[in-house]
Amino acid sequence: MRTKRMSSGNDDDDKALFRDAVQVDKRIRHDTIETAPRKKTQLQRRAERHERQQQTAEFEFSTRYQAHFPAGPLRFVADGQSPYLAKQLRRGDYSPELMLDLHGLTQAQARSELVAMIRAAQRQHIDCCAIMHGHGQGILRENLPHWLVQHPAVRAFHQAPAEWGGDAAILVLIQHELNATDAG
Template identity: 50%
Template sequence: MKKRYQLADDERHLFRESIAGTRPLRQDTVKAPKPSRRRVAPPARRLMQEQVDASYYFSDEFQPLLDSEGPARYVRPDASPYEVKKLRRGDYTPELFLDLHGLTQAQAKQELGALIAACQREHVHCACVMHGHGKHILKQQTPLWLAQHPDVLGFHQAPKNFGGDAALLVLIELNQ
């Protein structure tokens, strides 16, 4: 290895004089423990089970009573109606987004279940579900499915900057 900077003899002598009387430091710190090899992400089997469990709540036969006039909105009976008003105004910013474009109804149900499970796992209070316009199948079914889930506090049609009438903002109840 080539030395780039050579000290002159007088500089080396000056350095040795300046550190005269010093002694090396003794290492007195504790060694850090080795990091554990625990997996941070849950196993794939557990994630799949969460999706299946969460999609269990969605039924095509049950038709919840939703207001058909105006934008799609819902508030759980024990939740504050003011929360949905905050969603409409855009006070909540979604942290997770789910795009259902191109999915079948069965796939969309599974993905909705996975989204709700992910929100609870990650402690996310607001999410955005983009169902699109298309043939209006997912646009009609998504609010019906969300209204059936016990962890959904409410939802409202998204403001324009989050998808407008092709998306829903969803409030999720977090289990502490």
């Protein structure tokens, strides 16, 4: 048992008494607190999942689907869109902001590039794209419209005016992708 000493007013005695009264048995080695990582909100998780799906999923065009196009210049307007869009494309009211050249590509490569172009146009909020299919043997020229009508983001397309490639190109209007910042 410890006994109390009477302080005679000396600071050294007070310090000694304090040290005796407060004996530290264990030193504190780690004095920082690690916080648990913040939990993501449901909206953040959904946005991340959607982004992963967009990056990994690729739109698959059917190679067997054959759309019916009216006689005359190649044109198409998706359901629910103004039929006036085809006329605007024909007159050159829309200038392409993005161009895709399919010359020399196989059909599989062309389909893959087409999906990538549509996705890039959606992310960058680009309305109009030009796709150069060329003349060649006419394989891409024949198949490209059938692929385009299958994609839900294609609003309309028309054979390009002469300044954008004429009958060797197609102008396409793309529907923008809605994301969390657009919706709210």
